[in-house]
Amino acid sequence: MQGAGQCGALDSELEETTLGAEEPKLKWEHITTLIASLREFVRSTDRKIIATTLSKLKLELDFDSHGISQVQVVLFGFQDAVNKVLRNHNIKPHWMFALDSIIRKAVQAAITILVPELRPHFSLASESDTADQDDLEAEDDHEEQPSSQTVQRPHVVLDDAVATSGVSTLSSTVSHDSQSAHRSLTVQLGRMKIETNRLLEELVQKEKELQALLHQAIEEKDQEIKHLKLKSQPIDIPGLPVCHLNSPGTNTEDSELTEWLRENGADEDTISRFLAEDYSLVDVLYYVTRDDLKCLRLRGGVLCTLWKAITDFRDKQT
Structure with missing residues (x-):
């Protein structure tokens, strides 16, 4: 106990x-x-x-x-x-x-x-x-x-x-x-x-937590880079046929346009502006708009004359 x-x-x-x-x-x-x-x-x-x-x-x-x-x-x-x-x-x-x-x-x-x-x-x-x-x-x-020593010298011991x-x-x-x-x-x-x-x-x-955060940040940056690459790639859109834009014109088309412009009062400077844009006579008569003519920076009187000739032609076609 x-x-x-x-x-x-x-x-x-x-x-x-x-x-x-x-x-x-x-x-x-x-x-x-x-x-x-x-x-x-x-x-x-x-x-x-x-x-x-x-x-x-x-x-x-x-x-x-x-x-x-x-x-x-x-x-x-x-x-x-x-x-x-x-x-x-x-x-x-x-x-x-x-x-x-x-x-x-x-x-x-x-x-x-x-x-x-x-x-x-x-x-x-x-x-x-x-x-x-x-x-x-x-x-x-x-x-x-030994006890004998104790008996012999008790006081000393x-x-x-x-x-x-x-x-x-x-x-x-x-x-x-x-x-x-x-x-x-x-x-x-x-x-x-x-x-x-x-x-x-x-x-x-x-340290493990820091490494995990770094890996996560790297993955996020990789995703951002991939998205930016996708956005920066050129968009491949199939080309649409544009009738009013003429391919490099032949001498025949140029001469027809030149003759029509001269008949409607255009001078050489105006003719050269149309030719520089590769317009053909068909483009001018059927597809060109008033804004397109303004883009050529024609003189006001010439622009009005040519636009009236174009609208008259189109009215006759309808």
Whole structure:
């Protein structure tokens, strides 16, 4: 019952670490599962246990970057949560340090599985942990000295024990403060890594949207160019026979027109204007209009005379 109570307290401590999130993704079951895998790792040091649990959590969170970030926050808060629970028990400082080292290694294993980029960083931290562990073992050897020496020099051993305990407590306090600062920086680094990945994903998405807009603009421009090409092409209209426009006239047609014009009072300048337009006598008598004559810029009197002759001819034909 006591173990269950401690586990519940630990769950509560870890749950508080996710309350500050804008949109909590982790549920109570997720945190409980994560704690269970860390506990099994402490017993067996089998990384597959944590790897399997983290894979399931990622799948349940649908690989959401905010959810994975909260998993990382819970992992970094696990060590502090355990220390709060352990402080409620009468445990010697050097054993607290040993337990803290074990928990820290479990957290590091989980973090390096969740964020492989942090593995070199934790490798450097593990080297310093090894040195601290050597000091701890030396301290344990010192405490396990034969009891005969205690009987022979009781006062000296007592003084040494007090001094050793004081030094151990001071060392543990300094080490714990250093580890807390180290964990704080590591948490910040992990969050920055996840935020960087999220920003990269957002950048890729924006680039895809930009490419889609560019493709759409190019297609629209292609359509406009095609329409302009269609509009600029010459319209092929089958030629209609125009009777009043004479083909290059023969000498006979020219002479007939010239003779008729002279009979109706036209001078040489007027005749040359008709010939320049390739009119034939048939064109003049049947098809030419008054406006056509005006286009020749004839003198007013000549124009009226010729137009009267044309209308008289047409009236006789009807």
